[in-house]
Amino acid sequence: MKRALFVLFSIGSCASAQVTFDRILNAAKEPQNWLTYSGAFGSQRHSSLAQITPANVKNLELQWIYQTRSLEKFEATPLVVDGVMYTVQPPNDVMALDATTGRVFWIYTYNPSPESRPCCGRVNRGLAILGDTLFMGTIDAHLIAIDAKTGRPIWNREVAKAASGYALTHAPLIVKDKVIVGTAGGEFGIRGFIAAYDANTGKEVWRFHNIPEPGEPGHETWKNDGWMHGGGSVWVTGSYDQDSNLTYWGIGNPGPDWNGDPRPGDNLYTDSVVALDADTGKLKWFYQFSPHDEFDYDSVQVPVLADMQWKGQRRKVMLWANRNGLFYVLDRTTGEFLQGKPFVEVNWMNGFDEKGRPMRVPGKVPSREGTLISPGNQGGTNWYSPSYSARTGLFYIPTWGDYTSIYTKNDAEYEEGKNYGGGRPRATVTLARAPLNLRKDGEGFGAIRAMDPKTGERKWEFKMADVTDAGILTTDSDLLFSGGREGFFYALDARNGNLLWKTTLGGPVQSGPITYSVNGRQYVSVNAGSSLFVFALRQ
Amino acid sequence: MRVSSVFIFILAGGVTVAQHAYTAGDIEDGALLYRNTCVACHGPDGNLVAGVDLAHGKFKRAANDDQAVAIIRNGIPGTLMPPATITEFQAGTIVAYLHSIGTAGAASSALTGDATRGKAIFEGKGGCMSCHRIRGQGTRLGPDLSDIGAYRRAPEIERSILDPDAEVLPQNRSVRLVAKDGTIITGRLMNEDTFNVMILDSKERLMAFSKPDLREFTFLDKSPMPSFKDKLSAQELADVVVYLSSLKGVEVK
Numbered sequence: 001m002k003r004a005l006f007v008l009f010s011i012g013s014c015a016s017a018q019v020t021f022d023r024i025l026n027a028a029k030e031p032q033n034w035l036t037y038s039g040a041f042g043s044q045r046h047s048s049l050a051q052i053t054p055a056n057v058k059n060l061e062l063q064w065i066y067q068t069r070s071l072e073k074f075e076a077t078p079l080v081v082d083g084v085m086y087t088v089q090p091p092n093d094v095m096a097l098d099a100t101t102g103r104v105f106w107i108y109t110y111n112p113s114p115e116s117r118p119c120c121g122r123v124n125r126g127l128a129i130l131g132d133t134l135f136m137g138t139i140d141a142h143l144i145a146i147d148a149k150t151g152r153p154i155w156n157r158e159v160a161k162a163a164s165g166y167a168l169t170h171a172p173l174i175v176k177d178k179v180i181v182g183t184a185g186g187e188f189g190i191r192g193f194i195a196a197y198d199a200n201t202g203k204e205v206w207r208f209h210n211i212p213e214p215g216e217p218g219h220e221t222w223k224n225d226g227w228m229h230g231g232g233s234v235w236v237t238g239s240y241d242q243d244s245n246l247t248y249w250g251i252g253n254p255g256p257d258w259n260g261d262p263r264p265g266d267n268l269y270t271d272s273v274v275a276l277d278a279d280t281g282k283l284k285w286f287y288q289f290s291p292h293d294e295f296d297y298d299s300v301q302v303p304v305l306a307d308m309q310w311k312g313q314r315r316k317v318m319l320w321a322n323r324n325g326l327f328y329v330l331d332r333t334t335g336e337f338l339q340g341k342p343f344v345e346v347n348w349m350n351g352f353d354e355k356g357r358p359m360r361v362p363g364k365v366p367s368r369e370g371t372l373i374s375p376g377n378q379g380g381t382n383w384y385s386p387s388y389s390a391r392t393g394l395f396y397i398p399t400w401g402d403y404t405s406i407y408t409k410n411d412a413e414y415e416e417g418k419n420y421g422g423g424r425p426r427a428t429v430t431l432a433r434a435p436l437n438l439r440k441d442g443e444g445f446g447a448i449r450a451m452d453p454k455t456g457e458r459k460w461e462f463k464m465a466d467v468t469d470a471g472i473l474t475t476d477s478d479l480l481f482s483g484g485r486e487g488f489f490y491a492l493d494a495r496n497g498n499l500l501w502k503t504t505l506g507g508p509v510q511s512g513p514i515t516y517s518v519n520g521r522q523y524v525s526v527n528a529g530s531s532l533f534v535f536a537l538r539q
Numbered sequence: 540m541r542v543s544s545v546f547i548f549i550l551a552g553g554v555t556v557a558q559h560a561y562t563a564g565d566i567e568d569g570a571l572l573y574r575n576t577c578v579a580c581h582g583p584d585g586n587l588v589a590g591v592d593l594a595h596g597k598f599k600r601a602a603n604d605d606q607a608v609a610i611i612r613n614g615i616p617g618t619l620m621p622p623a624t625i626t627e628f629q630a631g632t633i634v635a636y637l638h639s640i641g642t643a644g645a646a647s648s649a650l651t652g653d654a655t656r657g658k659a660i661f662e663g664k665g666g667c668m669s670c671h672r673i674r675g676q677g678t679r680l681g682p683d684l685s686d687i688g689a690y691r692r693a694p695e696i697e698r699s700i701l702d703p704d705a706e707v708l709p710q711n712r713s714v715r716l717v718a719k720d721g722t723i724i725t726g727r728l729m730n731e732d733t734f735n736v737m738i739l740d741s742k743e744r745l746m747a748f749s750k751p752d753l754r755e756f757t758f759l760d761k762s763p764m765p766s767f768k769d770k771l772s773a774q775e776l777a778d779v780v781v782y783l784s785s786l787k788g789v790e791v792k
Contacts, residue, residue, distance in 0.1 A: 084745050098737060098747035105729045105737050105745045132743075133675075142791070147675065149743055152683045153789045154675040200675075202792060 018131045019081055021176055025242055032517040034080040037126050037171035037237040038385060039514065042305040045387040047515045050477035051522035052537060057479060057491045057501045061538040063523065064102035066095075067531045070122075073510045074527040077126040077171065077385075077471075079134075080516040085525070086129065086148065087532065091122035092138045094146055100518050102534065106151035115163040116140035117417065119187040125236070125511070126171030128179060130199050135179045137168025143181055143197060155202040159183065163417050165190050171237045175247055175278040178205055182234020186252040186298065189229030189420035194238075194249055194274075196281060206281030210234070210251050210269050217283075218268035226263025229414045231255030232270045236383045239303040241316070244333050246275045246284055248305075248318065252298035256412035258366050258423025259294065266291040271299045273320065275335060285335030289322045291357065294366050295348065295407060296377050296425065297324040304388050304395070305332055308453065319453055321386055321397040323379030324348070326358075329453050341456030343449055344380035344401055348373055366407035366423050376405030376444075377425035378467075385471030385512035387480070392494050394450045394459055396472045396480060403429055403444040403467070429467055437466045437486075446484050448472065450497060460497035464488075471512020473524070481524055483509025489526050489533070505533055559628070561635035569632030574690060576623050577611075577633065583692040585637055594641035607634050640692065651774070657782025660775050667779075670764065673786060679743050680727065681764060682711045686788030693784045700776065703762035713763055714738060716748060717755035724748075725759070 017023075019035060027033070027040040031048045038045050052060065068074060072090035079086045085099040091112055096105040112122075116139045128135045133154060134146045140162035145154040159181060160166035165188025173180045178196040186192065192210040197203065210232030212218040222230060233252035240247045254263055254270035271290035274283055290297045304319040310329075318332040325346040329339040337356025349358040364373060384398040405425040412422030429444035439445075446468035450459045468484035475481075480494040489509060490502035507529015515524045525534045561569070577585075577593075585593030600615065601607040611630040614622035623630070661667045668677035674685050687696065698705055716724040716736060726738035729745065736756055737747045750756065771779065 083747075096745060098735070098745075101735060101747060103730060103732060103735050103737055103747060105739075105747075145675075147672075147679070147683075149679050149739055149745060150672075150683060152672075152685065156789050156791045158791055 017082075019129045021130065021174065024130070024174060032080075033082065034078065034514045034516050035129065036079070036173070037077050037128070038239070038302055038512075041240040041242070043237075043239040043302045043385075044304055044306065044389070044474075045302075045385050045472060045512055045514075046389050046474045046476075048476040049515050049517055049522045050475060051517070052475070052479060052515075052524065053477040054479060054493050054500055056537060059538045060491070060501055060503075060524070060535045062503075063100070063534045063536050065531050065533055066097060066102045069093075071530055073121045073123050074530050074532070075121075075123045075125045075511045076527065077512050077514060078525060078532070079127055079129055080514070081129060081148070083518045084148075085516075086127050086134055088124040088126060088136060090124060092124055092136060094127065094134060094136055094151065096148070096151060099516060099523065099534075100521075102532075108146050108151035108153065110136075110138055110144065112138050112140040113162050116167060117162070117165055117188070118167040118169060118184060119165075119419075123169055125169055128172040128174045130174045130177075130179070133199065135172045135174070135199070137170065137172055137181050139167045139169065141166040141168050141183065143168065143172065143179065143202065145179075145199070145202060157197060157202040157204075159195065160185075160190075160193075164188065165417050169235045173237050173240065173247065174199065175240050178278070180238065180247060180278075182210070182238075182249060182251075184233045184235040184252075186231040186233035186255060187257065187419055187421060188417060189231065189255045189414045190233065191228065191230055192232035192234055192252065194234055194276065194281070196278075208274065208276055208281045208283065210274075212268065221266040221268040223264040224262055226254075226265070226267070229255055229420060230263060230267060230270065231257070231420075233298070234300065235298075236300045236302055239305050240278060241305055241332060243316070244275075244284075245278050246332070247278045248273055248275050248303040248332065250299040250301050250303060250320075252300050253293055253296045256420045256422030257294070257296045258407055258421055258425065259409050259412050260292055260365075262412060262422075263292075267293070271297055271324070273299060273303060273318070273330070275332070287328075287330055287335050287337060287356070289320075289326070289328065289358075290324045293324075294409075294423075295324070295373055295405075297322070297379060298382075299323065300383050301381065302383075302385050303332075304386060306388050306390065306453070308390075308393070310338065310454070317453070319386075319388055319395050321381050321395070321451075323375075323382055325375040325380035327395070327397070327451055327453075327456055329456075339453075339456055342380075343397055343451060343456075343458065344399060344403070345374040346380070366409035368409055370406040370408045370426070372404055372406050374404045375400065376403045376427045376429070377407075378403070378427070378429070378431070382469070384469055387472040387474040388453075389474040389478070389494055391476060391478060392450075392474075393452065393454075394494065395453050396474065396494070397449045397451060398468045398470055398472060398482065399447045399449045400429070400467045401445050401447050401463075402442050403427065448480065448482055448492065448497065450494075462492055462497045462499065468509075470509035470526075473513040473515060475515060481513040481515075481526070483513070483526060483528065485509075487528055489513070489528060505529065505531075507531065559631050561632055565632045566636050566639050568629070569634070569636030572625065572629060573633050573636055576625075578690050580619065583688070583690055583695070585640070593637045596641065604631075604634050652777035652779070652781030654778070654782040654785045656775075657778035657780070660771070660779050661782055664775075665767065665771065665779065674789070679739060680741065682708075684783060685786055688784040688786040689788050691784075693780050696783050697776065697780050700771075700779065701766055701768045703764035703766060704760075707762050711762075713759040715755070715757050715759055716753050718748075719752060719754050721754070728758075
């Protein structure tokens with residue numbers, strides 16, 4: 001029998017079992033792997049790996065680089081499963097790499113439809129895995145299942161119409177046997193939704209309307225048919241809480257972005273976090289951070305789940321640094337507002353009512369002549385992954401400080417597939433990375449800010465000259481890894497913010513670092529420019 | 540097999556296109572170019588585009604081989620037919636290849652096959668799923684056949700079933716590794732560079748090896764697949780060929 005050739009022995013320590021849902025639930029028990037976008041369902045982007053320490057981090061050494069074929073922003077967070085790294089080079093090429101050498105096992109190339117029109121780059125933020133199958137959302141709004149061993153597609157589902165401005169840019173979330181995604185396209189007058197698909201077949205199981213239609217609760221917060229093109233996009237991965245079986249998702253800005261006249265009302269569920277039953281998609285609770293937003297304050301942040309002592313009792317909370325400049329603590333079982341404090345300068349609100357609704361400052365709205373608002377259009381933070389360390393008890397936020405925009409309001413007419421903005425924010429800090437930085441104090445800077453969730457107070461700050469689009473990773477050795485637009489990648493002491501190590505990678509860091517280990521050796525990986533860099537301690 | 544022998548005869552005999560004589564080797568090159576460049580739109584038999592049957596001289600715009608060569612190189616503006624950056628001679632090999640398949644005709648066995656029966660044989664008696672994979676079912680030791688019908692003509696599929704060693708594509712090569720401690724590992728080659736060998740091993744694990752850690756690294760010349768020449772009846776063979784020809788890849792739903 002020729003097949004006998006395939007009856008063989010195994011060597012090496014490569015235990016390659018399927019990634020069951022149980023493994024994802026217990027991701028903390030296998031810190032050598034990175035099984036979801038944020039590392040685990042609680043989305044703390046924290047690892048218990050501790051081989052690299054504040055004492056030896058200075059011995060980090062570059063192990064390998066993978067240069068993509070794309071000049072697009074490289075925003076993907078890789079997955080690492082038993083020595084194999086999976087990531088996405090823009091726009092939608094999936095790659096399997098040896099996690100110790102960066103050599104390629106396979107590449108799956110997907111050519112998105114020319115009709116795709118993501119607002120802000122042909123980007124992808126990563127993958128999900130279940131069993132032996134990877135899941136990718138594409139910029140032409142398809143969800144594709146791919147064999148993790150060979151890179152062959154298994155099924156391909158059109159989630160929404162690319163020509164209408166819909167796109168999928170975030171890493172899907174696996175809950176049980178379902179793949180959950182939400183639609184981007186908030187600048188195109190889409191009507192966003194979150195939907196779950198059967199992981200085996202790609203069949204849609206449930207759909208939650210981010211903008212409620214007539215008859216659905218919340219529809220009354222939209223007047224003048226504004227709901228039909230109300231935006232409410234999703235473009236960062238949500239979280240999951242096993243105890244309550246709730247999945248949490250942050251929802252983007254209402255449309256048109258900067259002119260609220262066509263949509264009087266609070267515009268639910270834009271700029272909100274929604275807690276959905278993971279089996280049915282039914283809304284359990286929501287909290288709206290920015291009612292009737294006109295500043296493009298997407299609540300598209302990673303919901304970070306933590307259990308902590310709160311005013312004398314143990315509570316299951318959600319930590320959320322919002323683009324609107326406020327750092328929130330919510331009860332994640334009930335949605336109760338526990339605390340909200342500014343983490344940057346905020347001038348559009350000046351407090352909360354007893355239910356946690358922000359009180360607006362009169363006159364601080366976009367105008368024909370322009371109105372100065374803090375924080376500016378890109379927010380006090382944005383989609384960049386924060387991190388929470390239960391060891392330090394601190395919540396770490398990639399921050400834009402002293403950052404403002406002048407919001408000008410224009411008329412907005414909806415036309416399918418066209419930009420539906422209704423205004424123009426202007427800021428000193430440019431959207432893309434500038435080659436040179438000539439800003440002076442008060443014109444915007446980047447920082448890592450370490451916040452105490454119990455008080456909302458800042459414990460320390462690590463300041464950068466230019467702003468940052470980088471996520472944050474913390475570890476059990478109290479290290480914090482991050483970077484910024486200047487192209488530095490660095491390690492701080494998570495307890496006090498002291499700089500312990502830095503290197504320059506020659507391109508902006510526009511994703512969150514991760515850590516993993518293979519054969520007992522800890523690695524740290526980060527994207528910068530259009531390349532992926534991997535470090536480990538010198539041997 | 541009658542069909543296979545006709546096919547080989549044509550390859551051996553060569554074809555003349557536009558004053559050039561193309562050898563059997565040229566035609567093989569043309570086949571490769573066709574598969575890499577043309578097959579996604581025109582299909583393995585050259586008849587997927589409505590009103591066009593490349594293997595039987597049915598074109599919308601080309602009146603002769605010279606014009607076909609020009610269209611391959613320049614494309615047709617305003618249509619989905621793009622220009623191909625290849626030489627005139629290379630384009631000629633594609634046309635010569637198309638002549639050769641047109642003359643060879645279809646597989647005799649495919650004419651009477653039944654895809655449903657073929658699927659049952661593939662998954663049952665044939666035992667094909669123990670090595671092959673189709674739309675997420677089966678194993679990964681051999682090639683995934685989910686879209687084999689989009690890239691391979693029925694006579695080619697038939698030949699692979701009867702004579703698996705005749706052609707093993709680079710992406711389907713198997714290798715045998717011997718570690719320094721004598722452990723033998725075989726699997727499908729995924730990638731190789733100066734210092735590393737990457738395989739999908741017999742337990743379907745992606746594994747990477749550093750070459751200095753290996754005592755031996757050899758390509759397996761033969762396909763691990765057995766011939767089904769004496770294992771399937773002519774009817775069963777026809778059924779399996781029709782089934783495999785019907786597999787066109789992942790559908791967008």
